[in-house]
Amino acid sequence: MTRVEIMVLMVLFEGLFSAGALSDNSTIPALVNIGVLYSFNTSVGKMVKTAVEAAVEDVNSDPSILPQTKLKLSMQEDTKYRGFLSIAEALQLMATQTVAIIGPQTSTTAHVISHIANELQVPLLSFTATDPTLSSLQFPFFIRTAFSDVYEMTAIADLVNYFQWREVIAVYGDDDHGRNGMGALGDKLAERRCKISFKAPMTPEATREEITDVLVQVALAESRVIVLHTSTAWGPKVLSVAKSLGMMENGYVWITTTFLSTWLDIHSPLSPDATNDMQGVIALRMYVPDSKLKRWFISRWTNITTSGKNGNGTLGLSTYGIFAYDTVFALAHALDAFFKRGNQITFSHDPKLSQIRGDNMHLDAVKIFNEGNLLRKHIYEVNMTGVSGLFKYDSDGNLVNPAYEIINVIGTGTRRIGYWSNYTGLSIVPPETLYSKPPNRSSASQNLLPVFWPGETTQKPRGWVFPNNGRMLKIGVPKRVSYRDFVSQVQGTDMFKGFCIDVFLSAVNLLPYAVPYKFVPYGDGDSNPSNTELVRLITADVFDAAVGDITITTERTKMVDFTQPYIESGLVVVASVKKTDSNAWAFFKPFTPMMWAVTAIFFLLVGAVVWILEHRLNDDFRGTPKQQMVTILWFSFSTMFFAHRENTVSSLGRFVLLIWLFVVLIINSSYTASLTSILTVQQLSSPVKGIDSLINSKEPIGYLQGSFTRTYLIEEIGIDESRLVPLKTPEETATALKNGPQKGGVAAYVDERAYIELFLSSRCDFSIVGQEFTRNGWGFAFPRDSPLAVDLSTAILELAENGDLQRIHDKWLLSSACLSQGAKLEVDRLKLRSFWGLYLVCGLACVIALLIYLIQTMRQYSKHGPEELESSGNGSGSSRLRTFLSFVDEKEEIVKSRVKRKKIEGMSYRSTREVGSSITSNKGFSQASSNRIDSATEI
Ligand SMILES: *[C@@H]1O[C@H](CO)[C@@H](O)[C@H](O)[C@H]1NC(C)=O
Ligand SMILES: *[C@@H]1O[C@H](CO)[C@@H](O)[C@H](O)[C@H]1NC(C)=O
Ligand SMILES: *[C@@H]1O[C@H](CO)[C@@H](O)[C@H](O)[C@H]1NC(C)=O
Ligand SMILES: *[C@@H]1O[C@H](CO)[C@@H](O)[C@H](O)[C@H]1NC(C)=O
Ligand SMILES: *[C@@H]1O[C@H](CO)[C@@H](O)[C@H](O)[C@H]1NC(C)=O
Ligand SMILES: *[C@@H]1O[C@H](CO)[C@@H](O)[C@H](O)[C@H]1NC(C)=O
Numbered sequence: 001m002t003r004v005e006i007m008v009l010m011v012l013f014e015g016l017f018s019a020g021a022l023s024d025n026s027t028i029p030a031l032v033n034i035g036v037l038y039s040f041n042t043s044v045g046k047m048v049k050t051a052v053e054a055a056v057e058d059v060n061s062d063p064s065i066l067p068q069t070k071l072k073l074s075m076q077e078d079t080k081y082r083g084f085l086s087i088a089e090a091l092q093l094m095a096t097q098t099v100a101i102i103g104p105q106t107s108t109t110a111h112v113i114s115h116i117a118n119e120l121q122v123p124l125l126s127f128t129a130t131d132p133t134l135s136s137l138q139f140p141f142f143i144r145t146a147f148s149d150v151y152e153m154t155a156i157a158d159l160v161n162y163f164q165w166r167e168v169i170a171v172y173g174d175d176d177h178g179r180n181g182m183g184a185l186g187d188k189l190a191e192r193r194c195k196i197s198f199k200a201p202m203t204p205e206a207t208r209e210e211i212t213d214v215l216v217q218v219a220l221a222e223s224r225v226i227v228l229h230t231s232t233a234w235g236p237k238v239l240s241v242a243k244s245l246g247m248m249e250n251g252y253v254w255i256t257t258t259f260l261s262t263w264l265d266i267h268s269p270l271s272p273d274a275t276n277d278m279q280g281v282i283a284l285r286m287y288v289p290d291s292k293l294k295r296w297f298i299s300r301w302t303n304i305t306t307s308g309k310n311g312n313g314t315l316g317l318s319t320y321g322i323f324a325y326d327t328v329f330a331l332a333h334a335l336d337a338f339f340k341r342g343n344q345i346t347f348s349h350d351p352k353l354s355q356i357r358g359d360n361m362h363l364d365a366v367k368i369f370n371e372g373n374l375l376r377k378h379i380y381e382v383n384m385t386g387v388s389g390l391f392k393y394d395s396d397g398n399l400v401n402p403a404y405e406i407i408n409v410i411g412t413g414t415r416r417i418g419y420w421s422n423y424t425g426l427s428i429v430p431p432e433t434l435y436s437k438p439p440n441r442s443s444a445s446q447n448l449l450p451v452f453w454p455g456e457t458t459q460k461p462r463g464w465v466f467p468n469n470g471r472m473l474k475i476g477v478p479k480r481v482s483y484r485d486f487v488s489q490v491q492g493t494d495m496f497k498g499f500c501i502d503v504f505l506s507a508v509n510l511l512p513y514a515v516p517y518k519f520v521p522y523g524d525g526d527s528n529p530s531n532t533e534l535v536r537l538i539t540a541d542v543f544d545a546a547v548g549d550i551t552i553t554t555e556r557t558k559m560v561d562f563t564q565p566y567i568e569s570g571l572v573v574v575a576s577v578k579k580t581d582s583n584a585w586a587f588f589k590p591f592t593p594m595m596w597a598v599t600a601i602f603f604l605l606v607g608a609v610v611w612i613l614e615h616r617l618n619d620d621f622r623g624t625p626k627q628q629m630v631t632i633l634w635f636s637f638s639t640m641f642f643a644h645r646e647n648t649v650s651s652l653g654r655f656v657l658l659i660w661l662f663v664v665l666i667i668n669s670s671y672t673a674s675l676t677s678i679l680t681v682q683q684l685s686s687p688v689k690g691i692d693s694l695i696n697s698k699e700p701i702g703y704l705q706g707s708f709t710r711t712y713l714i715e716e717i718g719i720d721e722s723r724l725v726p727l728k729t730p731e732e733t734a735t736a737l738k739n740g741p742q743k744g745g746v747a748a749y750v751d752e753r754a755y756i757e758l759f760l761s762s763r764c765d766f767s768i769v770g771q772e773f774t775r776n777g778w779g780f781a782f783p784r785d786s787p788l789a790v791d792l793s794t795a796i797l798e799l800a801e802n803g804d805l806q807r808i809h810d811k812w813l814l815s816s817a818c819l820s821q822g823a824k825l826e827v828d829r830l831k832l833r834s835f836w837g838l839y840l841v842c843g844l845a846c847v848i849a850l851l852i853y854l855i856q857t858m859r860q861y862s863k864h865g866p867e868e869l870e871s872s873g874n875g876s877g878s879s880r881l882r883t884f885l886s887f888v889d890e891k892e893e894i895v896k897s898r899v900k901r902k903k904i905e906g907m908s909y910r911s912t913r914e915v916g917s918s919i920t921s922n923k924g925f926s927q928a929s930s931n932r933i934d935s936a937t938e939i
Helices: 003-012 043-060 082-096 107-120 148-162 178-192 209-219 234-246 258-266 292-307 320-342 353-354 372-380 498-508 531-539 593-614 627-639 651-680 691-696 707-717 730-739 754-759 789-804 806-813 838-873 875-912 913-921 927-938
Strands: 033-036 070-077 100-102 124-126 142-144 166-173 195-202 225-229 253-256 282-286 347-349 366-370 383-385 390-393 403-410 415-421 425-427 471-479 518-523 572-574 579-580 684-687 701-704 724-727 748-752 766-769
Touching: 003 347, 033 082, 043 070, 043 258, 070 082, 070 425, 082 100, 082 107, 082 572, 100 320, 107 124, 107 142, 107 178, 107 366, 124 320, 148 178, 148 253, 148 282, 148 403, 148 415, 148 425, 166 209, 166 754, 178 195, 178 225, 178 806, 195 209, 195 471, 209 253, 225 234, 234 253, 234 258, 253 258, 258 403, 258 498, 282 320, 282 415, 282 789, 292 320, 292 684, 320 383, 320 766, 353 724, 366 372, 366 415, 366 707, 415 701, 415 754, 425 691, 425 724, 471 531, 572 691, 572 730, 572 754, 593 651, 593 838, 627 651, 701 730, 724 730, 730 748, 730 754, 748 754, 748 789, 754 766, 754 806, 789 806
Parallel strands: 033 070, 033 100, 100 124, 124 142, 166 195, 166 225, 225 253, 253 282, 471 518, 701 724, 701 748
Antiparallel strands: 282 403, 347 366, 383 390, 403 415, 415 425, 572 748, 572 766, 579 684
């Protein structure tokens, strides 16, 4: 607005200006002017006027509030309620020295006149301008006496999230109210990982034709969830047009903001066909808790509208009427507090306005309310219980406890399906019952009653459809030249067949809705197309999806959404393998050399220990040193077959032998088992042992041309590009592998397991070597956030669970016997590590036995030895040892004869016929007879 315009205005209203009727009784005036700026010609305006007048009447007759002061209303019709005229009207009101203005009706006007209010310091109190951007920071004198649309949009976002829709279409009037409301909705949806997929603005006060044009666009979009945010004046017209366009049918979801509930409330009682066009629509209504005061007010409202001068019972009460009534009371309370603190109401000239004063301009009339800021503060400090419940502001200048009712239009009326409150979100019990409990916004606690949706159904609409423009989904399918079992084009047609196609068709059949699609081949038919490029074409809108052997890789998931993998397929290395024939020295293979060495050492060791423990008592271990040596060797190695003939007599010797035989048993059976497997299972050998050995070599590596393997090998594994050889077909691969690096082929071939299984099914000369070194899967690709990807994922999981996936796999990709042969590549030699425990036990047994033997011998020596030592009269070390040894020998003789005697006695008791004669024949035993007796005792 230009300066000239303002001046013109001033002149225009010159005649109207008059001084305020402020009489001074100490400081409290008898009369206070309050302006009301509304479009009284609209239904909302009529209701507001009635409510405000009733409130002023009640304040003036209430002695407890503003006892010495009467409120006086200055009504100003806001005819066009937007733009230039509104400014004029606001100025006109302010010239009557109003201390506050109730209004304006619309957010658009509020944006404009808030600047004037700021300048003249006159608080604006509005309950219908709910635009969230009318912030108290930019417009300190704009005070919202209802809930900001931020909360309404949060409620809608919660609703969308509750019904698990992801995208909505916003239809709104393209003014401050609509635009800023939808901005808030977008933010709130984004917090819940949802979004506005399409914004359909309409000119404010749109005609039926304009509405039709916009709604036709909406019908073509994918989403079927429509949020309608307009004004009460023309909002219902949109629903009526929607109905005529068939957009109130099954599948559609309409969520409207408070305008619809206001319209329904004001027009109540509704005529029977008033709701015909809006069946199943969900609407929000500002929530006013039930209370005695509210019931009283409703009864009073009925009195006013039926019997009053301006009523014949056709003006319904909406929540805006209640907030209008409370707004006047809040203002009265604030003024009361304002006067009680001894403040006065004074007006003064605006120095800035004075500067532009022209001679014939009577701008003196427009004055600044000096205490406006103080009054504003008092309004924000109001703490009262009004008809709308607790009326109080929080520190951000918002009314406390914002809450909405969620209503559903059914039949000739509406039904409440639940509540939304900023405190706990969606609930079916009134929010005030929840304020005493801790807030709980978990998804389990969110609930609503069943909804009656458009199209007379109670089944929740899916919320989206395939864009209804007669277009089919264009699904890109790679035109493979190799491994055509996975996907291939049927010659001469547009049809495709193969494993991937079958999986896709089965999954699509499981969807609860029809998917119109057509396959579009991708690739030149001479070489395998790059699947990464195919996926990229989805982002470029060339394809709507891609089906085929598409591996889910990081690079690709950055571009598109994949379904769940329907086949596992990691990378493996394939190499040409030779069968190793079991050669003449195969019997060495079960043990490692170390194992062989330790085993041999233990055989000798045990032989030696047993000899030490036995040779004094046991004739078997006696004889010339040469004989004894042979005995030790023979004895120890014959234990290998449990075929030792030498008897052990000492308990220590038996102890050691027992443990040793156990060790031998274990080693024997392990050896046998290992040898068996070596000789019977076919062994394959390859110089390539896996991906690790490939990295370190310099030999060429083959990969499937067009596959992501190339990038992976270069970027992730770090293999030099020059070593990679693209191979097109399985035949080419087989030849390259067979030729090997020497003849211009490759040393190994890296590819996905799924292809390799097919490759190996008929080629037994090759085998997978090493481990699978990545874990990938194949999925179908869809554009980001595609709802189809989610539904197909579910379908694929269902296929996997009911076994269909396996059946499709078996149909196309039955693997043959060749594959399993490659399983065993390396001889698993038995290592010492597996046996050291046994050897430890055995070794310990030997050491303990030897120690015990030594101690025993020492004790015997200390009993008998010393006298004999003394008699020899020689103290030198070596002679001592000699004496000790000869003593030991003598003792041995004694012990031995004692033992033999015992044996003989034992035998004689048994009085076996054969042995009997030899016992009686001689007292001194010959070597031969003793042997015979020994063998007899063994029997
Ligand atoms: C103000 O006026 C009222 C009556 O209008 C009178 O009762 C009251 O005493 C006056 N107060 C003062 C402070 O004069
Ligand atoms: C109120 O609106 C009607 C039509 O909507 C119009 O005919 C009438 O003149 C308006 N009244 C005022 C006072 O603007
Ligand atoms: C409404 O009118 C009736 C009869 O005129 C009266 O008894 C009742 O008190 C009125 N109610 C209110 C709230 O004014
Ligand atoms: C009620 O009065 C309004 C005007 O105040 C009029 O437009 C409307 O037709 C009347 N309704 C009935 C049912 O008489
Ligand atoms: C608001 O009023 C209620 C009673 O009406 C009182 O309990 C409460 O403490 C008041 N709050 C403030 C902040 O003054
Ligand atoms: C609404 O809830 C949010 C978060 O729960 C809170 O920060 C905010 O203060 C609440 N607003 C009101 C007006 O209660």
